[in-house]
Amino acid sequence: MNTDKKREVWSTKIGFIFAAAGSAVGLGNMWKFPYVTGMHGGGAFVLVYLLSVIVIGFPIMVAEFMIGRNARQSPVGAFAKLGGTRWWKLVGWLGVASGFIIISYYSVVGGWILDYVVKSILNQFQGSSVSQIEGMFDGILKNPVRQVGYHALFISLAIYIVKGGVSRGIERWNKILMPALFGILLLLVINSLLCPGAKEGIKFLFYPDFSKITPAAVLEAMGQAFFSLSLGMGAMITYGSYLGRKADLMNAAVEVCILDTMVALIGGLVIFPIVFSYGLPPSAGPGLFFKTLPVVFSKLPWGGLIAFLFFLLVTFAAITSAISLLEVVVSYFIDEMNWSRKKASLLTGITIFIFGIPSALSFNILSNLALLGEKNVFDSLDFVATNYMLPIGGLLIAVFCGWFLPKKETTDQPGNNGKNFYFYRGWLLVLKYITPVAVSIILLQKAGLINF
Numbered sequence: 369m370n371t372d373k374k375r376e377v378w379s380t381k382i383g384f385i386f387a388a389a390g391s392a393v394g395l396g397n398m399w400k401f402p403y404v405t406g407m408h409g410g411g412a413f414v415l416v417y418l419l420s421v422i423v424i425g426f427p428i429m430v431a432e433f434m435i436g437r438n439a440r441q442s443p444v445g446a447f448a449k450l451g452g453t454r455w456w457k458l459v460g461w462l463g464v465a466s467g468f469i470i471i472s473y474y475s476v477v478g479g480w481i482l483d484y485v486v487k488s489i490l491n492q493f494q495g496s497s498v499s500q501i502e503g504m505f506d507g508i509l510k511n512p513v514r515q516v517g518y519h520a521l522f523i524s525l526a527i528y529i530v531k532g533g534v535s536r537g538i539e540r541w542n543k544i545l546m547p548a549l550f551g552i553l554l555l556l557v558i559n560s561l562l563c564p565g566a567k568e569g570i571k572f573l574f575y576p577d578f579s580k581i582t583p584a585a586v587l588e589a590m591g592q593a594f595f596s597l598s599l600g601m602g603a604m605i606t607y608g609s610y611l612g613r614k615a616d617l618m619n620a621a622v623e624v625c626i627l628d629t630m631v632a633l634i635g636g637l638v639i640f641p642i643v644f645s646y647g648l649p650p651s652a653g654p655g656l657f658f659k660t661l662p663v664v665f666s667k668l669p670w671g672g673l674i675a676f677l678f679f680l681l682v683t684f685a686a687i688t689s690a691i692s693l694l695e696v697v698v699s700y701f702i703d704e705m706n707w708s709r710k711k712a713s714l715l716t717g718i719t720i721f722i723f724g725i726p727s728a729l730s731f732n733i734l735s736n737l738a739l740l741g742e743k744n745v746f747d748s749l750d751f752v753a754t755n756y757m758l759p760i761g762g763l764l765i766a767v768f769c770g771w772f773l774p775k776k777e778t779t780d781q782p783g784n785n786g787k788n789f790y791f792y793r794g795w796l797l798v799l800k801y802i803t804p805v806a807v808s809i810i811l812l813q814k815a816g817l818i819n820f
């Protein structure tokens with residue numbers, strides 16, 4: 369096992385915040401949040417989502433940072449070190465498995481975005497009709513060689529950055545890519561709000577129709593909160609393990625949660641006004657993002673350039689998240705197997721690429737292969753990882769930090785004085801009693817073991 373002395377660290381506080389926000393802000397915000405919101409009826413789903421962020425997401429994020437920082441180990445080693453028994457190590461393992469599965473299909477979606485970057489460079493959206501743009505996306509899905517090729521390209525970029533190390537790879541790239549993303553997002557939301565369907569879009573996103581809340585929607589909202597905040601699999605434990613002793617975890621978690629939620633809501637505000645302006649169905653599913661946005665780009669005066677910038681920035685958001693997923697797996701091999709960073713990045717990256725191929729083929733060659741019910745490989749992996757693996761991982765992390773870590777370890781934190789004292793007390797209470805109960809009820813209800 370690597371010793372503390374050799375451990376890499378973030379070089380600046382803001383570098384850590386950008387890296388953690390970079391992990392959180394990704395395809396989950398821009399691609400997934402709008403389409404799951406669309407499929408579950410809009411405003412009411414958003415409300416349950418916000419509640420999940422406050423009651424479940426935020427407390428678990430602080431817990432993950434704390435476990436990582438206290439142990440200065442990646443998840444498997446962290447649970448072994450702090451947990452005492454072998455059993456807790458399994459939680460770390462569950463995290464590594466979740467990271468492995470998620471990045472395998474996340475990279476396929478990252479590939480679609482890269483394909484769109486190329487399309488925008490070739491100016492293919494300009495002057496195209498709505499149905500032509502829909503056809504473009506379906507064309508990508510139907511082409512196996514293209515799917516696998518772009519999947520390979522995307523994962524190679526992630527491998528390249530992770531191979532560079534914590535401060536010179538992950539931190540350096542996040543500091544450049546994240547501010548650029550925020551800037552372009554602002555421009556796009558202004559443009560969307562000027563669309564004729566803006567009012568309807570805003571109403572869809574913020575007006576809660578409670579008849580739309582089903583147990584499935586609640587499970588999905590909670591899963592989405594875990595996915596979007598990068599929780600339940602140890603990504604934040606891993607990033608926390610590169611923190612210095614003095615960092616204020618509570619502040620960092622508040623900042624990351626707010627940034628992530630804002631980007632998700634702004635993502636919705638970019639997409640739904642366009643959806644309603646052009647009469648597209650808000651419940652279109654995974655294709656929503658890929659079929660709606662180019663429509664508006666095709667109509668704008670500088671549309672070609674804006675499309676290019678936008679897809680480039682979404683690529684950045686996706687990459688900064690993908691590297692945190694990969695880092696969980698890579699840091700396991702560095703910490704526990706004593707592999708060099710280079711060897712760990714390359715070998716795990718290539719294995720993940722191979723494992724992701726069936727997801728890349730889910731829309732063409734393997735489209736008839738159903739794993740869970742009607743779901744293809746891609747959707748099945750996403751469903752199990754997001755709705756079950758992350759919440760179960762998060763539940764165990766909350767129980768571990770709230771009930772098993774000595775109280776001194778959880779409340780004796782830098783910055784825990786004056787006003788913050790009550791924050792820490794409050795946080796611990798929520799983490800011990802409310803978060804685990806809320807997650808358990810949602811999981812049991814969905815599994816049919818309890819009924820309301």
Ligand code: PFF
Pocket residue numbers: 391392393394395396397470594595596597598599601602603604689690692693
């Ligand atoms: N939070 C990322 C997103 O919203 O796209 C995805 C993700 C990254 C999930 C890291 C989980 C994780 F550990």
